[in-house]
Amino acid sequence: MQKPAAKPPSLGTWGKRGMLVGGLIGFVVGVVYVAIPAPDAPLIETIGAVIVCTIEGAVIAGLLAAAIAAIIRRTGFRGDTSRDACVGAIVLSFVLMLYAGTARAVEGGLSPYLKGSVGFMSGYIPTEPGFIVNKSFYIFDGSADATVRNGLLEFGADLNMHAGLVQGVYVTNATLFGGTYAFGGVVGYAKADVTATLDSPIGGTAISQKDDGIADSAIIPIIIGWHAGNWHMNASLPIYIPTGDFNLGHLSVGKNIWAFMPQFAVTWFDPMSGWDVSGAFSLVFNGNNEETDYQSGTLFHLDWAIGKHFGAWELGVAGNIVAQISDDSGTGAQLGGFRAESFGLGPSVNYNGMLFRRAMTISARWQPDLSATNTFKGDVILASLLLVL
Secondary structure: OOOOOOOOOOHHHHHHHHHHHHHHHHHHHHHHHHHOOOOOOOHHHHHHHHHHHHHHHHHHHHHHHHHHHHHHHHOOOOOOHHHHHHHHHHHHHHHHHHHHHOOOOOHHHOOOOOOOOOOOOOOOOOOOOEEEEEEEEEEEEEEEEEEEEOOEEEEEEEEEEEEEEEEEEEEEEEEEOOEEEEEEEEEEEEEEEEEEEEEEOOEEEEEEEEEEEEOOEEEEEEEEEEEEOOEEEEEEOOEEEOOOOOOOOOOOOOOOOOEEOOEEEEEEEOOOOOEEEEEEEEEEEEOEEOOOOEEOOOEEEEEEEEEEEEOOEEEEEEEEEEEEOOOOEOOOOOOOOOOOEEEEEEEEEEEEEEEOOEEEEEEEEEEEEEEEEOOOEEEEEEEEEEEEO
């Protein structure tokens, strides 16, 4: 009698395998590329850097292994799906870890992508047509040893930025590549103030500047969402548009650049247990600031969250990883390649309910940076209200 075919492992099993191997790779990368090259660094900083690399490897490889496995299985690929998914994710995560491990910032010290702006259920796109509005308040308060702004070096910079953003997404009844098609955009208002010591021909000069106004915007012409059991995924292509005011020689809320920011988000949500594991992977391809001749390098972002539902509430932790994977360039890049890297982690909470008979989600999270290199180190605070109209 022929034995029945063995049941393939669950996507959760594939994810666990990816996390295990990715974590081991991250640990090795942390030791080889961070700890060994800096033997004189404080022990606590070295241990923290190795832990960050291990977490990066585990999170990236785990989420990618499960996501790739789900995609392969849906395509009907015949073979060892678990093996192929894990190998693909681990290889990719290893490449990303090498970039992160060797990172040494973008002009002005901040990416066009607001780190920590994505949290729970980031991979989920509704299947029914409708309009979604997300109003968010984003605060970043941090400091940097050195940064370049308006073609000038600034040392000991302290930055405080507040932004009010409105994102609109329309989910259509059309399908594209087997998924639900949607599109949207983001507009906002921002204010910022900075204090720093400016490097000038006559020596260090203390400065204090403020600016507020319409912020840069984004259009998202393509959003595609897929669903496979407990797995929810979406791919999108936000395009960053320089609608904010930019004044050469003064602090500006606008960056005076275009940028392309392709993103892939994935969520594993088990409605029986209430657990939610989500991650959003983004690449930011920055355009050149022609006013300052500063070409910021390409950035990798990972916003992730792990939470558990308790009735209408979801509680958990959320974090962000930023790793610049190519050098800054141009005559304005006075600090050379100056690659940025940061890691933030903190508590997160969601409340799901109804407002005027419409589904809503209220979110709040705080993500202090645990480490930062060649960029501002500080705190991300975000509160948002999402309505399905």
